[in-house]
Amino acid sequence: MSDVTLYHWEPNANSGKPMLALMEKGVEFESHYLDLLNFDQHQPDYLAINPQGTIPAMTHRHPEMGDRVLTESTAIMEYVDAAFPGPKLMPDDPKDQWRVRWWMKFIDQWLAPSFSMIGWSVFIGPAVRKKDPKELEAAIDRIPLPERRVAWRKAIYGAFGEEEMKESQRRVAVGIRMLEDALSQREWLACDEYSLADINGFNSTYALPLSQPDLANDEKTPHILEWLRKVYERPATKKTWAMGKTDMVKRVKLLERS
Template structure:
C-alpha cells in the first residue's frame, strides 16, 4: 500500500506527486487541506506528529521530509530512474536540492504566504487565531504562523527572501545555459525539486522569468511543463494550483499532453 498524505501539487507538498507520476507508480492521494488547517488536526497529526506535509506511507513505514522521500520513491519503485548514475552528477543533484530546501523554497514560501495568506487573517478573531496557533506542534512553525496571522513578518526578512529568489533564478538560468537539465543530460529529482516551486514563476515573477531575461530557464520550464508526468500531477490539485498551471502552459505555448 502506498499513500501520499499531502496538499496541492505545489512546493514540498507536491514533490512526491510529481515523482510518482514521472515514474508511473500508482498511489492513493489523501488530500490534506492546508487552507482549512487540516495538517494541524488530530487525524493528520496521527500520521505526522510534526504537522508538516507531505507524509508518505508505504507498507507500514511513514516518511516525511520530501527530498529524502523522493529518493526513497526512486529507489523503491520501478519506472524511469530519476537520479543520475554518475557520482558527480548525483552530487550536483543533491547540492541543488539542498539549496532549494534550505534557501529557495523557504524564501518563496515566505513571499507567497505573506502575499496570499496573511491578508486573509486580518479580519479574524484574535482568540480564534491563538487557538489555531496552539494546535501547531513545532515551535518554529508556530512562530512563523504567528507572524503571518498578526502581520508581523519583518519587511527586511521578506526583502531578503526576494533577493534570494532572484539570485536563484539567475543561478539556474546560468546552469541551464550549459546543461539540458539541472543535473546534466537527464531529467532528475533536482528538476522536480525546482519545478515544484518554479512552475508558476512565469506568471508570479514575470519581470524576471521571461524569454528576454532568463531564456534558458524558460526553455527548461517549457520542457518540464510539456512532460506528461508533471502535467498529470499538476492536474490532481483541488484548489488553485491546477488552474494556475494551465494558465502558465497557455502563456508558455505548451500543449496539453494526451491523458
Template structure:
C-alpha cells in the same frame, strides 16, 4: 536493493509545493498511489490523527507498507530507491552530486524564499480574520516553533517589505544559478532529467506571481527553455503542477 511494487498512500494538498514535488516523482515512476487530500486551510495537518503520521504537522506524508515517510526531498529519493520505474537519481556520480546540491538549495533557500514571498498573499488574508483567542488556539496546535511564529506573523504582523525583498533576491539568485548550471546540459544535474528538476518545478511554476516584483522567467533564456522541456513532460501534467494566483 530489489524494487517493490506495492502501491503507497500519499497524504497531500494540491496547492502544496512540497506535495507537488512528490506527485511529480510518483508520476514519473508511473506508480499508482492512493491520494488522500489534506485541507490545509482547515488545518487538518494539525489534527492528532495526522500528527501521528507526521509529527511536523505539514504535508506531504507518504505511507508505504504501513510506514510513514516524511520530508518531500526524502520521500522523492525513497520513491526512486524502492519503487519500480524510470530512474530519477543519476547513475553518474558527478550528476548525482549536482542533483543533491540542488535538493539542498531548494530545501534551505528556495522553499523559505517562496514561503515569505507568497504567504502574505495566500495565508495572511485568512489569518487576519482570526480573533486573539482563535490565534492562540490555532498556534497551540502547530508543533514546529518556526512555523508557529510564521502563523503568528500572518495573523498579526505579516512579513515586512524588507523580508519580501530579501526573499525575492533569493528567487533571483536561484534563477541565476539555474541559468549557469544549464549551460552544461539540458537538465539541472546535466544530461539526465532527475530529482533536481522535480524539486525546483513547483516553485518555478509560481514565478509569474512575482512579475510585479520584477522577476520574469523570460529574462533567463536557458531557464525558459528548461521550463518548456520540463512542463511538456506527461508526468508534469498528471502531477497537476499549476499556477496559483493570489491578490495582495
C-alpha cells in the same frame, strides 16, 4: 487498495515534489488531501501519522518490512526513486548525483524559504486572516513545532519584517541568476537527463514568470522558461497538477506555449 498513501496539499512546493516523483515512476498511490488553509495537518488523525504536523507524509506498506512512515519531501522523493521500479530519477554518474543533491539542497535551504515567505505574505496570510480570530489562535496553538507557530503567526498577521522581505527578494534574484546559468549549460538542471533536481526545482519555481515577471521572462531568462515549459509538458506533470483543488493550480497554465 494501494500500498502507498500520500498525505499532501496542492501540487505545489513541498507537496508537489513526492506527488510528481510518484507519477514519474508510475507508482499507484492513494491520495489523502489535506487542506493547509484549514489546518488539516494539525488535526489529531494526521498528527498520529506525522507528529510534527508538516506536509507531506507518505506511508508504504512493505510486504517484508512492514509499514513505513516517511516525512520530508526531498527525502521522500529519493525513497520513491530507490524503492519502486520505473524510470530512474537519479543519474548513474557520481558527479551528476552530487549535482542533483547540490541543487536540491540549494533549493530547499536557499530558494524555497524565500519563496515561502513571499507566498505566505501575499497569499496564505490574507486567505487565512478571514477566519474567526479565536479559531485562528486555537489552530495556531495546536501546531506542534514552535518555529512553525511563529511562522504561521507572522504569515497570518502580516508580521514579516521589511528586512526579512528584502532578504527573501535578494535571494530569489540570486537564485534566478544561478538557475539561468546552470540551464544554459545543460539540458536539465543537474545533468543531461531529467532527475529529482528538476522535480524539486519545478515545484518551487513554476510560477516565476507570474511572481517575478521582471526577473524571469523569455528575454532575461530564456533557459528557465524553456525548462519550466518542458517539465510542464511531461505527462506526469499534467496528471499531478490535475489533482489540485484550488485556484492555485491555474497558475501553471502560464507555461502553456502560445
